[in-house]
Amino acid sequence: MKQKQKDLLEVTLIYLIIGFAGFYTYLEIDVRDTVFRLLVSDLVMTVICYIFSVFKKNSSTYDAYWSVIPFYMLIFYFYDFSGASWGIPQWICAFVISAWSWRLTLSWARGWPGWNHEDFRYVNFRNQFGKFFQPINFLAIHLYPTLIVFASMWGVLYVYNGATLTIPYLFYLGALTSLIGTGFEYFADNELDKFRKRENPKKEDILKTGIWAKSRNPNYLGEMMFWFGVAMMGVSFSAPWYTTLGSIGMWAMFMFASIPLKDKQMMKNRPEAFIEYKKEVSRVLPF
Template sequence: MGGNLKNALIAVVAPLPSILFYTSFLHHYPAGDHHHHHHHLSPIWSWCYHHPLLLANALFFFNVNVLFWIISLIQSSNWMIDVYWTVIPVLLVHYFQSHPRSEFNSWRSTVVVVLTWVWAIRLTHNYFRREKWQWGAREDWRFTDMARQYGKNWWWISFFAVYLIQQVFLIGVCIPLYIVHTVNQPLNIWDITATIVCITGIICAHFADTQLHTFVTKNEKLKEVGKPMVATLDEGLWYYSRHPNYFGEQLWWWGVAIFGWNLGCTWGFVGALVNSLCLAYVTILVERKMLKQEYRVEAYKMYQKRTSVLIPWFKLSTNQVPKEKGT
């Protein structure tokens, strides 16, 4: 219990440097104060005013990359970035909205902020449900694998492989949230489209993750009583897609990108695209992991052949499945 409470406390205190720095900046530059030229202000506040996106990156760099990394070295675990993956977009959207240089349509801004909160609450709930409501009991298995791979160099490689890369990702996918708060245009059909895509993504990911959680919990109980475990999850959304949770998550980010694209920011899609490519790689890792578990190899290979990898689609019937030599 002590460790759990300590980690919860660390997680709550960790973002405070950025929040305190930013609130003192807002104190010098009230929001909506576009015509206020403070000649007597220190160059640092002036810089913060003129470079909202660079400031977001600077805060991320020092507060997440450097500070979280130092905490991870002390704790020998990179668990905190997982919790913050769901929190940082919320912090960013409020930062973009409250920055003194922001300009936006208040309806669009409200929709985007609410959607980001709904997305974050869903993902955070799923994270804690999966971790059995513990803070930092373990880190992401991919980091553990990398730590094994890099051995005694991991302490410095982790700075780039865990933290710096997350900055590129998170700021990248959140660029449309910044665009929404720099352009003031009336709502149009694309805003409705983006909203529908975002909501569909959230709902799809929620049901997929819940079905996965039920499946994993059931298997844990079977294992406890010494019964054979169920090899593959092949019902609900998982009947139509091998990774419906990733599909929902990607749909969410593409929906966010449409908000930015609608306001003239074509390169807002870059973040969503990179995120999709990254999830494609994770998909490969997850499937390799599945095929290493003896009790599910055969069933999973069959499942792979018959089921769409990402986009939910109908099953290939058994006679459409390409036969292996020698069968």
């Protein structure tokens, strides 16, 4: 067995432990409020994931959590809200979220080198904060993404808890928006995978083929579209307006944190080529 296969098996076992702990917590909480039970379970799983990341000395232990948890929440909904009797909208929503979740998780697994790799942003945090890294590790790398994903999935609860579909066109528009966003990510990640495996690579090379020739961040564009689509599906089932704040927070995180950090890294590694790339290609929108 190759080292990467061993590492993937180990991280899979870690997530099985995390998932079991979350489901056990969900069942044992003696409160009827589903949102509270889900939140507590999510926080328990995040803490366990953090413990493993400290043990492995690698904060990228958390990387798969982002894409796995939304699908895991669907399992909770199926268990709690009579999944066998779901209607077409419920199954469409489940399909859209599952397609995004599994695609992104498989893409992560394909591109993850193993425990010898840690996301450059986390490495920079380690170097920048030194002995104060662990509070940043828990709060910024683990807890904040958990809370923003939870907030973004909040509206989906109304699709499954017996609420009425009051704006059908908004639901189907939201499902389509999420699927198109997932498609953007699919094509972007495939192009990126080919680029990383190119022959005779040079440090100054920049990916600008396919969808990357139209947008410098097509994968982030796809993520934002997915989460806005999820919010639309929730609102179509009369989810309160505040359940959309998670998706707005997602947009803000990508636009004001993830993309600037990526641009800074590109300027550091290949300044001349990146300056030209910025002149030729839009930051996010493909026009």
